[in-house]
Amino acid sequence: MAERTLRGARLGGQSFEDERGIEFAARQQVGYRCPRGHEFEITMSTEAEIPAVWECPKCGDEAESTAGIEREVKVEKPVRTHWDMLLERRSEKELEDILKERLELLRGGEIGPAHLHRANAKKRKVS
Structure with a gap:
């Protein structure tokens, strides 16, 4: 019975690989501030497109970038009612x-x- 026992590392255990010779991707710290005054930083790749808004890890509100990145303003179409569509035809x-x-x-x-x-x-x- 003891010969059939599975041996190995536990889940979430330590890696047996060495970090020598590994080149990490270039990273940057991006700062955010939420309306409640919480400030935090997120580590992102230098190649990543930085979002203007990120969820605050403390309160869940939308935090805006401290780097001055603005949100994209989406152009909204005016609401068309059934009457408007009917008047387009007759x-x-x-x-x-x-x-x-x-x-x-x-x-x-x-x-x-x-x-x-x-x-x-x-x-x-x-x-």
């Missing part, structure tokens, strides 16, 4: 004409819910 005069036509058909019983047609048909027979 004029108000056309819409009024369509509404009149549909109301006449609805009142005449040619379109609309079936229960309304039955009620109108009974009234016509009685008259």
Whole structure:
């Protein structure tokens, strides 16, 4: 049984490699300050694009860069309502004409819910 025992290092254990001959990537310290006054630094590669905002590790608020990097301002499209989109396809005069036509058909019983047609048909027979 003892011969089958697995041997090895534990998880998160020590590395058995030597650091001689290893060249680390160039790094830089980037400073941030949150609205609550917490200041901290993040180590990043010199090749990395530095973000203007980073989450504060103490309070979770958005911290801004102390290096003067500004946020990108996104251009927001104005909100388009259903009415705006409808007016792109038809004029108000056309819409009024369509509404009149549909109301006449609805009142005449040619379109609309079936229960309304039955009620109108009974009234016509009685008259």
